[in-house]
Structure formats: structure tokens, C-alpha cells
Amino acid sequence: MIDSVLLVIIIASVIIGALSGSLGVIMVLRKRSLLGDAISHATLPGVAIAYLFFGKDPLFLIAGATCAGVVGVALVVLITNTTRLRVDVVMGMMLAVFFGVGMVLLTYIQKLPTTGQAGLQAFIFGQAAAVVWQDVYVISALGLPIMCVVGIAWPIIHAFCFDHAWLHARGLSSFVVDLGVMFCVSVVIAMGLPIVGALLMSALLIAPAIAARPWSTRMSQMMIIAGGIGAVCGVVGALISSAYARIPTGPTIVFLSVVIALLSHVIAMRFRSARIRSAL
Amino acid sequence: MTMALSVRDLTVAYNDRPVLWDVDADIPVGCMAAIVGPNGAGKSTFIKAALELTTRLTGEVKFFGQSLAQVRTRVAYVPQRAAIDWDFPITVEEVALMGSYGQRGWLRRPQHDDRKRVAEALEIVGLAPFYKRPISQLSGGQQQRTFLARALVQQADLWVLDEPFQGVDAETERALVTVLHQLKNSGKTIIAVHHDLQTLPHYFDYLYAINARRIAEGYIKDLSVNEVVQQAFAPVGMSA
Numbered sequence: 001m002i003d004s005v006l007l008v009i010i011i012a013s014v015i016i017g018a019l020s021g022s023l024g025v026i027m028v029l030r031k032r033s034l035l036g037d038a039i040s041h042a043t044l045p046g047v048a049i050a051y052l053f054f055g056k057d058p059l060f061l062i063a064g065a066t067c068a069g070v071v072g073v074a075l076v077v078l079i080t081n082t083t084r085l086r087v088d089v090v091m092g093m094m095l096a097v098f099f100g101v102g103m104v105l106l107t108y109i110q111k112l113p114t115t116g117q118a119g120l121q122a123f124i125f126g127q128a129a130a131v132v133w134q135d136v137y138v139i140s141a142l143g144l145p146i147m148c149v150v151g152i153a154w155p156i157i158h159a160f161c162f163d164h165a166w167l168h169a170r171g172l173s174s175f176v177v178d179l180g181v182m183f184c185v186s187v188v189i190a191m192g193l194p195i196v197g198a199l200l201m202s203a204l205l206i207a208p209a210i211a212a213r214p215w216s217t218r219m220s221q222m223m224i225i226a227g228g229i230g231a232v233c234g235v236v237g238a239l240i241s242s243a244y245a246r247i248p249t250g251p252t253i254v255f256l257s258v259v260i261a262l263l264s265h266v267i268a269m270r271f272r273s274a275r276i277r278s279a280l
Numbered sequence: 281m282t283m284a285l286s287v288r289d290l291t292v293a294y295n296d297r298p299v300l301w302d303v304d305a306d307i308p309v310g311c312m313a314a315i316v317g318p319n320g321a322g323k324s325t326f327i328k329a330a331l332e333l334t335t336r337l338t339g340e341v342k343f344f345g346q347s348l349a350q351v352r353t354r355v356a357y358v359p360q361r362a363a364i365d366w367d368f369p370i371t372v373e374e375v376a377l378m379g380s381y382g383q384r385g386w387l388r389r390p391q392h393d394d395r396k397r398v399a400e401a402l403e404i405v406g407l408a409p410f411y412k413r414p415i416s417q418l419s420g421g422q423q424q425r426t427f428l429a430r431a432l433v434q435q436a437d438l439w440v441l442d443e444p445f446q447g448v449d450a451e452t453e454r455a456l457v458t459v460l461h462q463l464k465n466s467g468k469t470i471i472a473v474h475h476d477l478q479t480l481p482h483y484f485d486y487l488y489a490i491n492a493r494r495i496a497e498g499y500i501k502d503l504s505v506n507e508v509v510q511q512a513f514a515p516v517g518m519s520a
Contacts, residue, residue, distance in 0.1 A: 029368060084295065155381040155388075162368050162378070169331045169357035170382050171349065216369045217414040 006242050009128045009195075012136050013234030013253060016192045019143050020201070021208030021230025021257075022223040023150070023185050028209040029161045029219065034091055035073065037202035039182070040189045041095040042072025044102025044198055047123045048109055056119075058138045062190045065123075069186030070179075072098050077178075099198070126197030126250030128238065139191050146184050157181065158219060196250035204230065207257035214268030233257040282345055284309045284438050284469035285330060290339030292322070292329045299325045301493050302338075307471060309344070311499070312464045313486035314474040318513045321491040323473045324360065324442055331357055331440065343438060353383055356436035358427045360443050366415055366423060373411040375426050376401055379433030394433070401432035406455055421452025428459060439463065441472040457483050477509055 027036050043065035050064025076094050080087045106120050122130055150157060156177055159167045164174040185205070192201045208226040216222035237253030287305040291298065299322045307313050315323045328334040330341045332348055343351045356379075379401070380394040402408045405425040410418070415426060424444060431439060439460070445453050460470050460483075471488075474480060480487070481500055489495035489512040496508040 029365075031365070152387055155378075156386050158374075159378050159381055162370055162375070163359065163364055165328075165333055165359050165363060166357060166378075168333055169352075169355070171352045172382070172386065213369070217371060218374065219369050222369050 017230030017234030128249030
């Protein structure tokens, strides 16, 4: 029997899985897989600062996390463009700096006499059990417009991922498009934090896309498959963790998606070699 | 005479290292121009800077006497093949269809006449049977033809191609040249970075020689090509 608590967790996990799975395709195809990790680490100080000013309202926490994530990406781009440092160096550095600042702030908040158990640690490791209906409303209210934007701006996103120089030559600044895409990704990462946590969120962005790649000949197809895989991992992860009391939800979802990604490639390789053998 | 591309005092530098110095250019409408120069002479940079794909330090660039923003849809850019991830999940038809993107607003979906133009373009470049194929399964020559089809769908008046014959088979090279000649004969202007000095006078009728500066330019029939090329390929400092 599915009770109301479990239902909330399942719905939230499905939405986050589907969103991060499909948007992750953009990151993977743009060869920006590591940037997702940088964003999710960069969100932490935003969560802490939003908490200090606005308290535990999920909308403000998500807004704070998103802002910090966007600032993190902007700094990575700015430093890479203005110095001679390579992008991997800058990302590695930003990831550590933001996460460090976030930890300092979170520890500070934990020790404030007024806050007591603020429960902000959940943003680092994820704590699906703490998700409530209000979170689901916020996730749906933000997730739906993001998918609509992706659908409406599809020609731009499609061309941007495939050939951004060409898009630029056609008059659309790839910097502006990049910023818009990174903003959407940051929002999704911020929404996933309470369930999956900052440390594992990037895996949920990348793994479904990797799993979908061998079975897609079009980007739109890849986004649908990856979104589906993310959603399925969300349901199954939530069910497994509810059936076994000691298994956490977020890490289970991430683990499932990584296993599916690996299996998908093993099966694809088998298929390919079988086809070559039958052609001989 | 109107110029398809006119450039004044174009200077570009990468990380303090100047690549182009005060470059001028006047490429007339209706010609097929080859941009020629040694490696590192700034040929690709010249194209990219003109199309605002690279920041320029100084310089004024006009297309058909107007700024790029005013005539953007009339200019088609065909990037170097190496600049693309050919493992990207996209079909030949989708790449060609991209040429219709942005012509009547960026949010508009492809219509029936766009798809008709795609079918015609793929027919012209000889890729009609492959339209459903993912680009990862194409040969180098077929990939270049796919790019050409995308530019055809765009129905541009000026074509800017970055090394279109790089790494393609002889058959594709002939096919590409035929298409480009047809375009030129219908009044379009072609500007291409070109490496093969043997084929230069057969394919092109206009020469733009560059080596960090403009070495020479003009219709090939009016130039002594060998002399210009020698000058362009001379070590920097020796060229007058």
C-alpha cells in the first residue's frame, strides 16, 4: 500500500528524475558534463544565505541555490575567458571554493541558537523523507515552465548544441543562449538538492543521458528516453528505499541510473558486434 | 560596384598574439573567391572575425554595403568539418532543416515548404537517399555535403566556407565544385578558404592572398598567381 508520505516522495523523485534526465542531454551533448557538478556544488552557499534571510521556505531556498549556481557558472566562464587557465582547472577550483564556503555557512547556521536543527545538511546528502507536498508544488510549478521553454525554444537549443558557431553566425549570441540553458539547469539542480543532495545531483543529470545515447538517432529522442529513464529511476528508487528502511532514496536513484547507463552501453555493444557478425 | 564583403583595418589578436594586422578586403559580388595563405596566416580567423565569431580589436566590415546585423539571413556560413562533433545524435535531414531556422523567427516550427526545400537541397548535393541517416554514419565527403545542403536551404546570397574540400574524396570535391559553380552562375558570391594551389585557378576566379596582412587580391585573370602565392608563402619579414 502506498501511503501519502511515500506518494510525495515518488512524485517528487519522478519529476526531478525526468527533468534532470532530459536537461542532462544538453550538458552531455555540449560536452559540459563536469559543469553540472560545479553548479551543484556551487549551490550550497546560496542555500545557506537564503536560509539566513528568508528562513526555510522551499521557494526561497531554491531561488538562493539557483542564483549561486548561476554565479558559479558565470565565474567559471569569466575566469576561463579572461585568464589563461584551462576550463577544467577553473571548474575544479570553483567547485571546491563554493562547496567550502557553503560548508562554513551551513556549520555557522547549525550553531546559531535560534535555528536549532535547521536540517540544511539534507542539501548536501539529500533526504527524501523530509520532502513535503509544498516541495512537490514548487517543483511542478518551476519544472513545467522549464520544459515549456525548452519546447518553445527548441530550434535554438538544437542548433546551439550541435553547432554553436553557426548559430552565432546566424545572429544569436551563443553566450546569451548558454546563460539561459545554464539557468534552467541550475534551477533543476537546485530543486533536486533536497532529494538527491549536492554531491550526487550531477550524476542524475549525466547518467540518464549516457544511458539514452546508444538508442537515439535524434537529440529530441535522446531527451525523451533520458527523461523516461530518470523518471523510472525516481519511482524505483523511492519504492526500494521505502521497502528497506536503511536504504536512502537519493543515492539509490543515482545508483540505479548509473547501473542502467552501464548496462545500456554493454547491451549496445553486444548488439553491434552481433550485427557485424551476422553481416560477415 | 557593390562589394559582397568589404573590410577596413581589421586587426585581431589571440592572447596578445596578433593574428591579423590592419587587413583590408574588397571582394566583389558574383565572384568565387579563394582565400589563400600558409598555415597560421589567419585565413580562418579572417572569416570568423568578419562574421563576428571572434572579437576584433579594430576594423569595419560591411556585407553588401551594410552591417552584418542587417543582412545576416543573406550570409551562409559553412564551418570547418573538424569544428563539429560528428557523433552528435542528428540525422542528415535535421542538419539541412537547420538552414530554415531563424529565417522567419527563431521559435517557428519547420513548415511544409521548408521540408520541400530540404528535399531539393539534399537532391542537389546527392544525399537524397541518406536523408534519414545519422551523421555519425556518413563519410567525410557526405558530411561536407550535408553542411552544403544546410546552407542551400538557407538560400543565402553570400557563401562563406572554411576549407570545404578538407578531407573529402575526389568525387565529393567535384560535386561540391559543381554546386558552387552553379551558385556563382546564378549570381551568388562564394568565399572559401582553399589549400590546394593546383586546383586554385580551375575552381576560383578571384584570389585573396593573406599572411597576417593582405598580400594581394583581384581576379585571377588579372593577377600573376604564382608571384602572389610566392609572396604570401614567403617567411614573414621577407615579404615586401
